[in-house]
Amino acid sequence: MRETSSSGLSWRCLLFFASIGLHFVLGLTGDSKNTNTGVNAESHTSSSKTGTKVILILVGFVSVVIFSFFLYKLWQKKKRDEQYARLLKLFEEDDELEVELGLRD
Numbered sequence: 001m002r003e004t005s006s007s008g009l010s011w012r013c014l015l016f017f018a019s020i021g022l023h024f025v026l027g028l029t030g031d032s033k034n035t036n037t038g039v040n041a042e043s044h045t046s047s048s049k050t051g052t053k054v055i056l057i058l059v060g061f062v063s064v065v066i067f068s069f070f071l072y073k074l075w076q077k078k079k080r081d082e083q084y085a086r087l088l089k090l091f092e093e094d095d096e097l098e099v100e101l102g103l104r105d
Helices: 002-027 037-091 095-101
Strands: none
Touching: 002 037
């Protein structure tokens, strides 16, 4: 139950930072409100370049998120394997452990 709340919080933070990033990128376009035809043609090419930049940034962001998720799952598996090995070591029959605990001489 705790994992779902922390997962929800991380998705909210991720969405928040993604929206801020998009506002920042779109704010850098510098669209002017001039009605000159030369400016309109220039702003059209500028907006297509901006669209390409936004798409590239989104693809990069998604790839970083997927890579981070993969590394997190790999870390979880490694941690789970270490805990399982520790559990096996704890319950294996060991004569030295029984002697140390005084269960057997």
